[in-house]
Each structure stands twice: as structure tokens, then as C-alpha cells.
Amino acid sequence: MTPVPHDLPLGLPAPVGVLTAVLVGFFLMHILFVTMMVGGMMMVLVAQIRGLKDKAWDHIAHDLAATITVNKSIAVVLGVGPLLAINTLYTVYFYTANALTGSFWILIVPLVAGAFLLTYAHKYLWGRLPVWLHLGLILVVMAIFAFVPLIFLVNVTLMLTPDRWGEVQGFWDAAMLPNVWTRYAHFMLSCPAMAGLMVVWLYRRKADQDRAQVIRMGYRWLLGPTLAQFVVGPLALITLPPTPGSQGLAVAIFLGSILVAAFLCLVAWGELKRPDALIGQGFPLVAGAMVVILVLMGGARHLYREAALSDHRAAVAAKTEAFRAESEAARTNP
Amino acid sequence: MDFPIYHLDLMGNRLLVAVIAILHVLINHGLAVGLIPLVAAMEWYGARKGDPRWDRLARRILFFAFLITTTVGALTGVGIWLSTSLVNPASIGSLIRVFFWGWFIEWLVFITEVVLILWYHLTWESWQGARKAAHIRLGFALAVFSWVTMAIIVSILGFMMDPGNWLTDHSLWSGFTNPIYLPQLAFRTALALCFAAMVALMLILFFTRRDDPFRYQAVRAVSVFALATGPFVVLAGWWYASVVPETMLANLATGLATMQFEEWQDRLFLGMIGAAALVMGVAQLGVWRPHWVPRLGLLVPLVAVMWLTGHFERVREFIRKPYVIGQYMYANGLRVEDYPLYQSKGLLPYATWTYPLSQAETAAIPAGASVTDVQAGKDVFMIACTRCHTANGVNAVRGHFQRMLGDDPWTPDKTMDTLAYMHEARPFMPPFPGSPAELAQVALYIQTLQSVTEPLAGAQSAGVKLREEAR
16 A cells, blocks of 8 residues: 655745756756766776876876865755755655665765765875875775765665555665665766766866876776666666556657667777877767766656656645645634 | 654754754854955955965965865755754755745855855965956955855744744745844854854964964954954844744743753853853954964863854754744644644544554553554654654653653653643643544553653654555
């Protein structure tokens, strides 16, 4: 039996379309910077380890570390708008998921604040700490950056399954919902890919002697995980729970994004084959394809969310209205 | 009321929000709103006098502020939403619906503020010479944006105390221009500047050497700044206190400390005056004899101003009780206008979730009592009491009844009157929201609690079940 709670008896402050545009549009911008931050951290870790033997890599790692703190500041602020919109549009769903996973939901605050402080320590104490401690800092940050997305994913998965709300007992139980881990893998793979793209963008116009080497690394970071997405992506798709509404359009868009991803891989592969002097020229095409994929993913996710909840939201709205009318009757005819 | 109930039984839910919110306010007021204009002024002064020492000092102070505001400051800001969505979702959900556009604009300003602080910090070295003037303007622009974010949020805080005309017309503008808005904004602005001066004094003593005459020049200048803010803190504080509704002032005695410490009120007032005098005294010393100001000794006025700010927040939170949104929603998350319905037909017919009795609670059910009634009592307790009370932790119901009734059995005939009329004896408590039958059921659950010492589990660990009636 699916629970149907009543919503807050206050109207929405803006048309649904506007709130949806704020939610989806700004979330895509937020997730872009989050993936660059998390993936960038992975890249710094790898470059730093290679830098133990080759100073050139240490120099690259130091350069990349500077991007993490900027990306993290922008990622955090861009996340506030979508949070505001999801609080407004999906009040019952989001707050219910938050409460049922509350112990971990609230951990986001100290975990992320701590990770950010450590990120600064890692950046500003470069060369002044013992190697093991400097690497230890980045490993701790990496572990936090890998865990926090899971907390968000559990929440946004749980909010779409009202029929499971009365069954889950705590965060780890909710983490066993179908689709959580495949979607998590999908997200984690997107991080190095996006960081790879960021590095190509950063270095393509640099006169640095390592330019071609770093751009190749960027493309490899983009290409490898994106190829793995051809397995993980469809797995995330087929593990999506069934919905009361039709998923047809959402699934079609997801499939469409696979075609664009194939195009992206082809162009990136072509870039890798270019001579040093020309590498990076195909970047606008690759970045354009990535933007298209992001928009398709964001749109399809929203369509899936609507397919999962539109009937339930109608039931919640009807119950809320009945409650409001009953409350008014009790006030006027005590 | 229809959200699964998150509950922290040891520390209490309010403490979770308080820790995050007060930390955020300390960082926001002391390191952003107050400190950034001071940093920009130092940079401007250094450029005007051609003295690079001011520039170096300003940069170091900014770096410290930058590190803290963009990490702990930013996350505790988001954390206020995350924690209130757990502790009182009905309240934050309603506030967001009323103030959506206010918050949206605040968010755009916040984005600008973050971009500006990144820009200001990262261009400090490269924007020298002819570009210095532009860099100084960037600093002052950042100061303005920092203040604007606070100016928007303060309207929401004022609204929670007294929604004013919003109660009748439900418009965003009425909510924004609530009666407490401008006085509170003036007070916070002055307090932030004074607070920042104390932070800056401390940082100056860490960032300069004892044998450097510049240290004393800087201490004197910042002390003058602190002294200049003092009268404004007092004036704006008086203006603010004068617009706090009468009913809230009645709660002030308990707002300043917890109930059992009411008698400490006079001493606490003296403490607050003493703390303020200490801050001003140190500032005066900084002007008069800057080399007498000791580095560690400065910790005392800094802690004093932090305590004053934190305590001011605590009092603000408490005196608006029994409401979480003045006259609109009680602290338990139930709307005032829904009370007639709940009190006639009960809370539970409109509740979706039930919170199954634990083994210890089941074992403690008094002889002859029905499990169904105790279960209903627990569900009412979760809805009506747990937003402010715990069972066995901070502000524990068991503790209160233990003090009132001791070890005698807490039978409903001894507790029901207390529950029914507690809001008359204690004006900061909301009236009991449920039906007479539910009053008896919650009294029965409280009798059960007498011998249950384990923490009361919230939805985050024990989960929830769908109520039979909601199926």
C-alpha cells in the first residue's frame, strides 16, 4: 500500500514550469562543477603519485590542484538554487527521504566542510608536508568526495519510491534500493571524464611544454570512463524501478544520449590521433557533445521523475485540499 | 506533521540546528559582513598612504576569512536548510514557499559574492599599480554583496518572529517588510562590524611582529573602528528590543537561560553588559596604549563578542515561542489555524505514519493499559512533543516529570492536567494539539516512559510504518 501524506497547505510560489526550469537548469550547472571537482581530485591524486618519480607530473598536479578549490566554491553555490527548487516542488518527497536517511543526510555538512578545509591544506601546504601526509590529505578528501554523492543519490532515489517509505530502516537499507549503485557507478565514472574534458580546455591554449602530453591525458581520462559508461549507463537504465506513468519518452532520450556519447568518443579518439601541434582543435565539438549529453540526461531524469510521481502528486494534492477544507470547516463551525 | 519524524534523543533536535546556525552566524557576521569592509578599508588606506604594510596585512586577513567563509561558512549556510528540513520540515517548507523569490534573489547575490571573493583573493597580487584602484573597488563591492545577503535573510528571521500583515494578505512583500526587519538588520550590521574589529585585532597580533611599530599603528586604527561601532550596537539593540512584541518579551526570562536558571537572569544581564564593556574597554586600550594589548588577552573580548552574538541568536530563537512562525505555526510544526480540527477530531486521523513501540516500551506498558492506546500515545508524543523535547536527553520529558512527580507512578490522572494546561503556566509552550482521547493516550505513554531509559528512536534509524487508518 502506497502512503499518501498531505502536503503543506500553501500554494507554490511560482508556476511549476518555472520551478522545474530552475531545478533542472541549475542542477546541470551544479553537477558540471561537482564532477570537475571530484574528477579533478582523482586526477591530482594520480598526477601527484606519478610526480614522486617525475617532477613534471608534480608540477601538473600542482596546477590542477588550483582548479579544485575554485570548482568546489562554484559547485557549492550553484547547488543552492536546485536545492531551493526541489524543496518547493517535491516538498513531501524530498523531506521524507531526508528524514528516513537523516543520520547521513546531516553528515553532509561536516564531511564536505572538512573535505574543503583539507583541500585548502593540500593546496597551500604543497611541498611543505611530508609526502605521506600530503598524499594522506588527498586520500581522505577523495574518500569523502566519493561518499557524499552516495548520500545524495540514496535520497533522490528514495524520494521517487513512496511505496518503499514504510519499509526502509536507515540509510544503508535505503542504499539497497534498486538503481542506487548502478547510478552511483554512472556518476562516479562521469567525474574523471568531465575532469579530462576540463584539462583539455585548460591546456589547449597554453604555451606550456607539457601541453600536448596533458591534453592527451585529458582525452584518455575522458575516453576510458565514457567507454565504460556504455556498459554502466544501460545497467542504470534497466535497473530503474517501474513507474505508474509512462517512461517511453525518458527512455528514448536516454537511448538518444548513447548515440551522442558514441559520437563524442569518436571525436575524442580522433583527437588522440592528431599530431601534438594540432591536438585540442576538436575540443569545441567534444565539449558540445558533452553539453548535449548533459542536457539530455537532465531532461530524461526529469521525465522519469514525473512518470514516477505524477499520479502520486495528484493524490497528495487531493488529500491536501480535503484536509484544508476540513480544517476550514472546523474553524468556521467549531 | 505528515513527514516521518527525525529525532535525536540525546542532544535534542533544537541543539542540532542551533550548533549549525550559530556557527554560521559567527562566521557570516565576524568574517564576512563585518570583516570584508574592514579589509577593503585597510587596502584603500595602504594605497592612499603608499604604505605596503597595510596592503600585506589586509591580504593576510582576507586569506583567513576566505578560507573559513568558503568552507565552513558556506556549508553551515546550506546546513541550516539541511538540519531544519530534518527537525521541522513543516516550518522550513512553509518559509520556502513564502520567501522563495527572496531566497532565489539571495542565492543570485550569494553567487556574485562567491565569484567576487574568489576574484578579489586571486587578483590581489596581479592587480597592482594602475589596477589597484579597481581592486579596492572590488573589495568594497564584495562588502556590499556580503551585506545584501544578510539583509535578505534577516527579513526571514524577522518574519518568523512577527509576520505582520502577511497573516492577512499572504504576500511576499508583506512578509519581507515585517515590523522587526529594519531594527534587526540595523542591529546585526552594527554587531557584525564590532565583532569583525575584534577578529581583526586578534589577527593583527598574529600577523605582525612584536618589535614592528606597524603592529601598534594597526591595533590603534582597528580599535578606533571598534569604538566607533559601539554606540551603534547599543542604539540599534535598543531599537530592536523596542519592536519585539510584548508576548515575546514575557518569555525573555526563560529565553536568556533555561528554565531552571531563571533566577540567574540578573547575573546574566550583568554578564552581557560586562562582556560588552570588556570589548569596548579593550578597544579603548588599543587606542590609548596599543602596545599594552596582549595577544592572548585579546581572546577574552573575542570570546565575549562571540558569546554575545550566539546568545542573542538563542534568545531570538526562544522568545518567538510558542511559535516557530509567529501566530501562524507553533513550534511543534502544526498550524495555528488547524488546531480546531485537531482538537475536535484528533491528530492521528490526519497522520500518515506510526512509530512502532520498541521492545523496552512494550515491556513497560502499565498493567491493564491497552497496547493500542500506548501506541497511539507514542504517535501523538512524536508529533506534538519531540520537536522541542527528548524522552531521555536534553530537555527530557522524563526529567520534567521526575522533578514534578518523583518516583510515584506517573499515572494519567496526575499528568493529564499538566499536559492540558501547560501552555497557561508556561506561555512558551504551545497548547496541546490533540483531542481529549489523545490527551489520555499521550498521558499513558508518558507513564510508560517512566521506566524506559533507552533513547527514543527517530525515523532515521527505526523507520516508520503506514498507519492502518491511512491505508
